[in-house]
Amino acid sequence: xTITSDSVALNQWFPVAYDGQVKPGASRDTIxxxxxxxxxxxxxxxxTVQTQTGDTLxxxxxxxxxxxxxxDNPRPMPVIQEFDEPDRRVVNCGSVGVQTSPCRIVExxxxxxxxxxxxxDILGAVDETEVLSYKTRLxxxxxEIWATDCKFFQPAASQSARDASAGQLTDYIYRITSPFSxxxxxxxxxxxxxxxxxxxxxxxxxxxxxxxxxxxxxxxDVSSTTSMIDFQQTIFLQDRIILENQRPRxxxxxxxxxxxxxxxxxxxxxxxWLKDKGLRFGLLLEDAA
Amino acid sequence: MGAALALDTTQATALALSAHIPPGDVHPxxxxxxxxxxxxxxxxxxxxxxxxxxHRGMRLSFGFVRQDRLTCxxxxxxxxxxxGCKRIPAHPDLEPPKTLCxxxxxxxxxxxxxxxxxxxxxxxTWYGVRTIFVPRPLQDVAIPDxxxxxxxxxxxxMLGTIDTHxxxxxxxxxxxxxxxxxxxxxxxxxxxxxxxxxxxxDHRQAMxxxxx
Ligand code: FES
Ligand SMILES: [Fe+2]
Numbered sequence: 135x136t137i138t139s140d141s142v143a144l145n146q147w148f149p150v151a152y153d154g155q156v157k158p159g160a161s162r163d164t165i166x167x168x169x170x171x172x173x174x175x176x177x178x179x180x181x182t183v184q185t186q187t188g189d190t191l192x193x194x195x196x197x198x199x200x201x202x203x204x205x206d207n208p209r210p211m212p213v214i215q216e217f218d219e220p221d222r223r224v225v226n227c228g229s230v231g232v233q234t235s236p237c238r239i240v241e242x243x244x245x246x247x248x249x250x251x252x253x254x255d256i257l258g259a260v261d262e263t264e265v266l267s268y269k270t271r272l273x274x275x276x277x278e279i280w281a282t283d284c285k286f287f288q289p290a291a292s293q294s295a296r297d298a299s300a301g302q303l304t305d306y307i308y309r310i311t312s313p314f315s316x317x318x319x320x321x322x323x324x325x326x327x328x329x330x331x332x333x334x335x336x337x338x339x340x341x342x343x344x345x346x347x348x349x350x351x352x353x354x355d356v357s358s359t360t361s362m363i364d365f366q367q368t369i370f371l372q373d374r375i376i377l378e379n380q381r382p383r384x385x386x387x388x389x390x391x392x393x394x395x396x397x398x399x400x401x402x403x404x405x406x407w408l409k410d411k412g413l414r415f416g417l418l419l420e421d422a423a
Numbered sequence: 424m425g426a427a428l429a430l431d432t433t434q435a436t437a438l439a440l441s442a443h444i445p446p447g448d449v450h451p452x453x454x455x456x457x458x459x460x461x462x463x464x465x466x467x468x469x470x471x472x473x474x475x476x477x478h479r480g481m482r483l484s485f486g487f488v489r490q491d492r493l494t495c496x497x498x499x500x501x502x503x504x505x506x507g508c509k510r511i512p513a514h515p516d517l518e519p520p521k522t523l524c525x526x527x528x529x530x531x532x533x534x535x536x537x538x539x540x541x542x543x544x545x546x547x548t549w550y551g552v553r554t555i556f557v558p559r560p561l562q563d564v565a566i567p568d569x570x571x572x573x574x575x576x577x578x579x580x581m582l583g584t585i586d587t588h589x590x591x592x593x594x595x596x597x598x599x600x601x602x603x604x605x606x607x608x609x610x611x612x613x614x615x616x617x618x619x620x621x622x623x624x625d626h627r628q629a630m631x632x633x634x635x
Contacts, residue, residue, distance in 0.1 A: 247513040248498050252496070264512075375485075379481060379485055380481055381480045393523055395478075395511055397498075401479075
């Protein structure tokens with residue numbers, strides 16, 4: 135295994151642990167973009183991240199995670215103000231290993247058309263499969279793709295919704311915050327004008343072996359933290375069965391290799407955006423057909 | 424990683440037992456690392472496709488057969504026996520364009536097995552005995568010693584005899600130095616077929632132990 139030479143991939147911030155994952159005084163080995171790293175926690179739990187040659191990498195603590203970068207000029211961290219709002223429950227769902235391209239994981243997170251089939255009776259119902267048209271837009275100031283006006287009928291959109299009702303039309307907004315991270319805002323039970331924020335940050339160990347982290351900033355003072363984490367983990371484990379069985383594992387970005395429909399507008403925008411950036415890591419560039 | 428593998432379509436290769444794929448079922452099969460999905464509609468028609476949905480690459484062998492269509496597990500696209508996509512649930516009112524289709528390969532049944540590039544043939548009644556997978560490359564696979572007469576080769580098959588009935592064996596490489604051995608017979612006695620299946624399990628055991 136060798137470190138990637140892809141400068142687009144190198145110049146990103148990536149999570150390498152969640153808060154509290156490495157106990158004070160302990161250490162832990164991990165891999166980022168093919169580069170073996172050692173994480174060491176001091177007596178107060180603060181992490182130092184080192185390469186095998188002993189170089190200490192910069193770190194940022196944000197969104198319940200510890201981020202590092204192997205690049206000299208990383209893309210700035212996204213601004214997600216919901217994590218600073220004092221009345222929100224900030225929940226860290228741990229991490230899940232997934233054997234596929236980080237870009238396949240981002241696409242799955244953006245996708246509404248699979249709710250009925252993969253998250254049946256939770257995020258989708260078998261008789262309400264239509265994906266209504268929505269919009270995507272590149273916000274050039276922050277270089278993020280947003281998908282807006284997304285709506286989907288959901289039997290149990292969240293832990294709090296599951297306890298409260300028999301289903302609802304849920305509003306979604308998606309933000310692609312970097313090539314390897316994405317987040318969504320969705321209707322929060324009991325709030326007309328504020329939305330739950332759920333993020334997905336990916337640590338690619340290699341091009342087809344990743345660790346996914348899912349911090350959330352929720353408006354929910356009813357559900358227990360455990361039930362909120364269980365809910366999110368259930369959803370993600372359902373997705374993992376799909377993710378690890380998509381072929382090829384690398385995301386093919388030649389337009390002819392996979393066939394999108396209108397529901398895949400955000401995936402199409404994401405692929406084009408990755409191509410424009412010159413990213414190669416995690417992608418299958420030639421025609422796979 | 425991710426390099427497109429090609430399927431050798433010049434040769435006939437037995438990939439599974441017909442008995443393992445009843446109407447309404449779908450199964451995966453791997454030939455030299457190439458992933459395939461085999462499924463059968465209610466009329467008994469067999470389909471052999473690349474195990475990859477044209478939409479977002481999900482393995483079709485994870486899907487399910489309903490109303491003679493193979494439905495993809497990821498977004499529920501439905502494919503008919505002509506390999507064309509018939510329905511896209513995200514757009515219920517859309518007639519899917521003809522260009523949306525799975526990738527089919529020629530398939531037929533012979534001696535109770537599913538055969539890539541096989542020629543259709545009426546062989547009478549064959550029963551499935553067992554498929555075993557062994558951690559050995561094809562050239563190192565030993566043929567199970569189950570025939571009372573010397574083996575006779577017929578295309579990808581080896582034909583032998585048990586109690587005046589026929590027995591057929593076929594091999595194929597799956598992936599990473601592993602191989603599959605398929606066995607069928609015309610023997611009408613179920614107890615005989617069960618004891619044959621047990622002999623194959625012992626055969627697998629022996630080959631696995633010698634390897635490791
Ligand atoms: S991947 Fe098969 S329907 Fe989307
Ligand atoms: Fe999902």
